[in-house]
Amino acid sequence: MKFVDEATIEIVAGDGGNGAASFRHEKYKEFGGPDGGDGGRGGYVYGVADPNLNTLIDYRYTRRYEAGRGENGMGSDMFGAAGKDITLRFPVGTILRDQATGEVLHELLTPDERIVLARGGDGGFGNLRFKSAVNRAPRQKTVGRPGERFGLQLELKVLADVGLLGMPNAGKSTFITAVSNARPKIADYPFTTLHPNLGVVRVGPEQSFVVADIPGLIEGASEGAGLGHQFLRHLQRTRLLLHIVDLAPFDDGVDPVEQAHAIVGELKKYDAELFGKPRWLVLNKIDMIPQAERAARVKDFVKRFKWKGPVFEISALAREGTDLLAKNIYQHVRQQQRTEQPDPAQQDPRFAQDD
Ligand SMILES: Nc1nc2c(ncn2[C@@H]2O[C@H](COP(=O)(O)OP(=O)(O)OP(=O)(O)O)[C@@H](O)[C@H]2O)c(=O)[nH]1
Numbered sequence: 001m002k003f004v005d006e007a008t009i010e011i012v013a014g015d016g017g018n019g020a021a022s023f024r025h026e027k028y029k030e031f032g033g034p035d036g037g038d039g040g041r042g043g044y045v046y047g048v049a050d051p052n053l054n055t056l057i058d059y060r061y062t063r064r065y066e067a068g069r070g071e072n073g074m075g076s077d078m079f080g081a082a083g084k085d086i087t088l089r090f091p092v093g094t095i096l097r098d099q100a101t102g103e104v105l106h107e108l109l110t111p112d113e114r115i116v117l118a119r120g121g122d123g124g125f126g127n128l129r130f131k132s133a134v135n136r137a138p139r140q141k142t143v144g145r146p147g148e149r150f151g152l153q154l155e156l157k158v159l160a161d162v163g164l165l166g167m168p169n170a171g172k173s174t175f176i177t178a179v180s181n182a183r184p185k186i187a188d189y190p191f192t193t194l195h196p197n198l199g200v201v202r203v204g205p206e207q208s209f210v211v212a213d214i215p216g217l218i219e220g221a222s223e224g225a226g227l228g229h230q231f232l233r234h235l236q237r238t239r240l241l242l243h244i245v246d247l248a249p250f251d252d253g254v255d256p257v258e259q260a261h262a263i264v265g266e267l268k269k270y271d272a273e274l275f276g277k278p279r280w281l282v283l284n285k286i287d288m289i290p291q292a293e294r295a296a297r298v299k300d301f302v303k304r305f306k307w308k309g310p311v312f313e314i315s316a317l318a319r320e321g322t323d324l325l326a327k328n329i330y331q332h333v334r335q336q337q338r339t340e341q342p343d344p345a346q347q348d349p350r351f352a353q354d355d
Contacts, residue, residue: 007059007154008099011118012066014042014083016144019124022075023137034138035077036127042120042147043067043083049108051200051208053091056156067118070144073126083120083147091156092210099151117152121145160212161333163274165267166244167259171284172213174316175244179326180211203330211329212238239336240329241267241279247297247313248288257304278332280310282325287315 017039024032045067065088071080090096096105096117106115122145130138164172180199202208245260260281268275281302289297298313312328314321 006156007056008063009059009152009154010064010149011045011088011152012064012149013045013118013147014067014069014120015146016040016042016121016123017070017072017080017083018143019126019129019141020073020075020078021127021139021141024076033136034127034131035075036141037073037075037077037079038126038129039073039123039144040070040080040082041123042070042144043085044116044120045118046085046087047096047106047108047115047117048087048089049092049094049111049113050089051092051111053089054200055091056094056154059154067120067147069147070120070123072144073123073141077126077128079126080123082123085120087114088117090154093156095155097153097155099153102153105152118148118150121147161209161239161337162211162329163238163241163277164211164213164244165241165263165279166213166284167246167263170244170246171316172244175242175282175284175314175322176211176213178316178319178322201326201329203326207330207334209330209333211242238274238277239333241274241277242282242325242329243279244282244284244316245301246285247283247301248285257301260301260305278309280312281305281307282312282314284314284316286313287318287320 019038020036022034022036024035026032045065065086067086068084070083073080090108092108092111094108096108097103098105108115124142124144125140127138127141130140132138164175166172176199180201199211200208201211243260243263245256247256249256249259283298283301286294286298294313298311301307302311310328312321312325314325316322
C-alpha cells in the first residue's frame with residue numbers, strides 16, 4: 001500500500017445572492033419607493049491545520065468542497081442571508097498548491113493555523129441602493145458576484161521531529177503506539193512497515209512532537225530497494241533520530257551489535273544529512289531479559305558498539321521507560337525548535353491570516 005499523502009480537490013466558495021428589485025406596496029399609495037434588499041455574500045472556504053490529523057486520505061474520496069450561496073435579497077428592505085462558510089481540516093505540514101499553475105499558495109505549518117482558501121462573492125445590490133433625486137423608482141439591481149473557485153493540490157509534507165531507525169522487528173511500530181495517538185499495523189514478522197507510521201506524541205496539554213519511522217531502512221534501502229527515498233522528504237526537519245535496537249533477538253546467533261552497525265552503515269549511505277542528525281540509542285525489549293542480567297547486557301552492548309551518546313532502556317510493549325524517553329525527546333525537540341521558526345514573510349499575501 002502506498003502512503004497516501006497527495007490529493008487534488010476542487011474548492012468552490014459560494015456565489016453572492018442577487019439584489020432584489022421591488023417596490024413598497026402601501027395602502028392608498030400608488031407608488032411606494034424601492035425596497036429591494038441586497039443579496040447575501042457567498043460562503044467562504046477556510047482551511048485549518050489540525051494537529052490530530054496525519055493523512056490526506058479523506059480528500060481522496062470527497063473531491064469537491066462547496067460553501068453555500070448567499071440568499072437573494074427580497075422586498076421590504078430584506079437583505080439575503082450570507083451563504084454558509086465551510087472549514088476544511090488538513091494535517092499540519094500540508095502544502096497547498098494551485099492546480100492550474102503549480103504555484104505553492106501556502107504551507108500549513110503551525111497547529112490550528114486558519115487561512116482563507118476561497119472568498120465568497122459579494123451579494124448584488126437591491127434597487128433600494130439606486131434610489132436618487134432624479135430616479136425615485138429605480139428598477140436596477142445587480143446580480144451576486146461569483147465565489148472564487150479553483151483546483152487545489154494538497155501534499156502532506158510531514159514535519160516529523162523525530163525519526164525512528166531500526167531493523168525490522170526492533171519494535172518501532174510498538175514504540176510509536178506506546179507513546180502516541182497513532183495506531184500502526186503491528187505484526188510479528190519483518191517488513192510490516194511498508195508505509196511510514198506517524199504519530200503525534202503528547203507529553204502535556206500543549207506539548208507534543210511528531211514521530212515517524214523511516215520505512216525500509218534496511219540493508220539495500222539506500223540503493224532504492226525500500227520506500228525510504230520517497231519518504232525522505234518528510235524527514236527534512238527531523239531534529240533527532242532514535243536508533244531502536246532489539247536487545248533480545250529471538251534467533252540464536254543474531255548479534256544485536258552487528259545489526260546496529262548494519263543500520264548505521266545504511267544510514268550513512270542513505271542520506272548524509274540524516275546521518276549528521278543527533279542520534280540516541282534506544283535498547284528495546286528489556287522485559288525479555290532477566291532483571292539480574294540487564295545492566296550487564298546493556299553495558300556490553302554499549303561497549304562493543306562503541307557508543308558514546310545517550311542511551312535509553314525501554315520495553316515498548318510493557319511501556320517501561322517510554323514516558324521518560326518521550327519527555328526527554330520533547331525537551332530536545334523544543335530546544336531545537338526555538339532556533340528554527342518558520343518565516344512568515346514567505347507566505348502568499350492572497351492567503352494571509354484571516355482574523
Ligand atoms: N517482549 C517485547 N516484545 C516487543 C517489544 N516491542 C516490540 N515487541 C514485539 O516485537 C514484534 C515486532 O514489533 P514491531 O513494533 O512491529 O517492530 P517494527 O520495528 O515496527 O518492525 P517493522 O514494522 O517490521 O519495521 C512484535 O511482535 C511486538 O509485539 C518489547 O518491548 N518487548
